[in-house]
Structure formats: C-alpha cells, structure tokens
Amino acid sequence: MTGRPLLHQLWPTLAVSLPYLPLGDGPTPVRPLTKLGFRSPVWLKDESGYGGGGWGGNKVRKLEWLLPEARRRGARTILSVGGLGTNWGLAAALYAREQGLDVALALVDHPVDDHVRAQLRRLRSSGAALHFLHTRTRLILAVPWLVARYTRGLTLPYVLPAGGSSPLGTLGYVECALELAGQVRQGLLPEPGWIVTPVGSGGTAAGLALGLRLAGLRTRVLGVVVNDTLRLDGATLVALAGKAHALLRARGADLPEVGLGPHDVVAEYRWLGPGYAHPTEPGEQALDRASSRAGLELERTYTAKAFAALIGLDSAGYFGNEPVVFLNTFGPR
Numbered sequence: 001m002t003g004r005p006l007l008h009q010l011w012p013t014l015a016v017s018l019p020y021l022p023l024g025d026g027p028t029p030v031r032p033l034t035k036l037g038f039r040s041p042v043w044l045k046d047e048s049g050y051g052g053g054g055w056g057g058n059k060v061r062k063l064e065w066l067l068p069e070a071r072r073r074g075a076r077t078i079l080s081v082g083g084l085g086t087n088w089g090l091a092a093a094l095y096a097r098e099q100g101l102d103v104a105l106a107l108v109d110h111p112v113d114d115h116v117r118a119q120l121r122r123l124r125s126s127g128a129a130l131h132f133l134h135t136r137t138r139l140i141l142a143v144p145w146l147v148a149r150y151t152r153g154l155t156l157p158y159v160l161p162a163g164g165s166s167p168l169g170t171l172g173y174v175e176c177a178l179e180l181a182g183q184v185r186q187g188l189l190p191e192p193g194w195i196v197t198p199v200g201s202g203g204t205a206a207g208l209a210l211g212l213r214l215a216g217l218r219t220r221v222l223g224v225v226v227n228d229t230l231r232l233d234g235a236t237l238v239a240l241a242g243k244a245h246a247l248l249r250a251r252g253a254d255l256p257e258v259g260l261g262p263h264d265v266v267a268e269y270r271w272l273g274p275g276y277a278h279p280t281e282p283g284e285q286a287l288d289r290a291s292s293r294a295g296l297e298l299e300r301t302y303t304a305k306a307f308a309a310l311i312g313l314d315s316a317g318y319f320g321n322e323p324v325v326f327l328n329t330f331g332p333r
C-alpha cells in the first residue's frame with residue numbers, strides 16, 4: 001500500500017484535517033491500446049487491480065477518504081443505496097468490515113443477468129445488511145426508518161449517496177487524476193486531450209475533472225452516462241467537482257481557482273440505451289472487441305457502454321486525433 005496520498009503531499013495541512021486510509025497500490029498501470037484500430041492514440045488507465053480487499057475498481061479510492069471519516073464521526077454503520085448488482089455496496093461492505101464498521105444497503109431493482117446474480121451472492125456473503133426496496137420511491141420513503149433503525153444511542157449511521165459520490169468520496173478521483181498527471185510527467189503517456197469514463201453516480205468524472213485542473217493538465221472528461229435514475233448532466237458533474245473543491249478549501253488547502261465550466265466535463269447520453277443495467281447492442285460488441293483484441297475484461301452496466309462510446313466517437317473523429325485515456329473502473333476478483 002502506498003503511504004501518503006498526493007493530496008497530502010501537495011497540501012500538507014490536509015494531512016491533519018482530512019484523514020486518509022490507504023486501501024490499494026498506486027499508481028495504477030497505463031498502457032496503449034494498439035490493436036483496436038483507433039484513429040486517436042488510445043491509452044488505458046486500469047483501476048481494476050486497485051484495492052487489496054477482495055474487490056477492486058473505482059469505488060476503492062472513494063472509500064480511502066470515506067472510511068476514515070466514518071470512524072472520525074464514531075459511526076458504527078454506513079448506510080447507503082444502490083442497485084441489486086451494486087459494486088459500490090460490495091466494495092463498501094468488504095472494506096468497511098476490515099475497519100470494524102457495518103454496512104446496510106437499500107437496494108432498488110434493475111434487470112438481472114448472471115453477472116448481477118453472482119454479485120448478489122457476493123453481497124449476501126459480504127456481511128452487509130440488505131434491504132430490498134425495489135423502487136426508488138419506496139427507497140426514498142424508507143430512508144427515515146432506515147436511519148432510525150441504524151442509530152445506536154446518539155450515534156447516527158454515516159449516510160452516503162449512491163456510488164459513494166459525496167464531495168468527500170469524489171476526492172478519490174481527484175487523487176487518481178493527480179496520479180495520472182505524474183505518469184504524464186514521467187513520459188509514460190502523452191498529455192491526453194480526453195479521458196473517457198462511465199458515469200453512474202458522478203464522483204469519478206467530477207473528481208477527475210477537478211484533479212486534472214489542479215495538476216495543470218488541459219485534459220477534458222468525457223463522461224458516458226449509464227444511469228437514468230440520477231441527474232448526471234455536465235452542469236451537475238461540474239457542481240459536484242465544485243463541492244469537492246470547496247471541501248478541500250474548507251479543510252485548509254490553499255487551492256487555486258480552477259474555473260471548471262461546461263466544456264471541461266461532457267456528459268454523453270447516447271450509449272445509455274433503454275436504461276441503467278439494460279444491455280445494448282453497441283455495448284455487447286464493445287465488450288467482445290475489448291476482450292478479444294485488447295485482453296480487457298469489461299462488464300455490461302458501465303464499462304462496455306463507455307467503451308462503445310469511445311469506439312463510436314473515435315471513428316466519428318470526435319477526438320480530433322488527440323490522445324485519449326480510457327479509464328477501466330471495473331474491479332472483479
């Protein structure tokens with residue numbers, strides 16, 4: 001595990017005000033994807049191996065900031081929400097358990113395939129308490145009851161939004177962007193014009209956008225929206241990046257203004273298909289191509305749709321031959 005996060009190295013006051021718990025080994029690898037016939041040079045930054053606790057991918061970096069905050073608050077339980085196949089809920093349950101924290105999850109329905117069934121089995125054996133609320137409306141109505149249910153004495157549960165995408169969780173991908181900037185400086189890849197990532201709850205895209213500017217890169221974020229149950233347009237993602245920026249300042253970091261605007265984060269909806277966790281034909285094709293030609297294992301809900309968008313936009317000349325980074329956010333074990 002790496003010791004000090006780049007955020008603490010750059011703004012040492014944060015080391016005291018913003019506790020951090022290392023859960024994975026960075027920097028995560030970057031490599032060129034050469035065998036897919038892209039017009040633009042495309043690089044992979046692979047988050048799949050990040051995290052030592054039985055599940056990897058993009059939720060682990062969020063937990064590095066969220067779990068110490070839960071402990072600072074004295075919470076016993078993390079209460080959060082997700083779909084039946086929630087990677088967030090599974091990662092939270094596995095890594096929280098190592099810290100002596102319980103996790104309770106309120107779950108909503110979406111299409112179920114073998115992957116989701118396997119994920120539900122992992123969730124059931126993770127030790128998380130599962131509440132099947134089925135619909136978003138029932139979930140919202142159940143929140144007060146769930147908060148009361150998991151309050152111990154005067155100690156409230158630590159309530160976190162879907163995907164762990166609170167401003168604090170978002171710092172995980174500020175950190176990842178700072179790491180990527182270091183890899184650019186070392187000459188491991190050229191400065192990207194774009195970074196392509198799936199958007200499920202927004203923390204990954206928002207954190208990247210903020211971190212890239214803090215690192216002085218001009219890279220823009222192309223967020224491929226795969227979830228129609230949350231508001232995830234460009235303005236919403238920029239607003240979340242702004243909240244993460246404000247949080248860092250409130251904790252004492254002397255950050256520059258970054259002036260993020262609508263051009264810095266593009267929310268792309270054309271690869272969503274019928275909705276969250278519904279497979280699509282372009283997604284299926286992208287999944288097969290990534291696996292057979294690049295040895296890259298994707299899944300249907302997030303990364304296959306983002307990869308399909310990368311293929312489609314590249315062949316339409318969208319990236320203008322600028323280098324592109326694809327962020328692999330999926331971390332099965």
Ligand SMILES: *Cc1c(COP(=O)(O)O)cnc(C)c1O
Pocket residue numbers: 057058087088162163165198199200201202203204205302303329330331
């Ligand atoms: C949660 C998730 C995402 C989306 O990240 P957000 O920060 O929630 O937008 C992407 N890929 C995978 C595999 C995920 O589990």
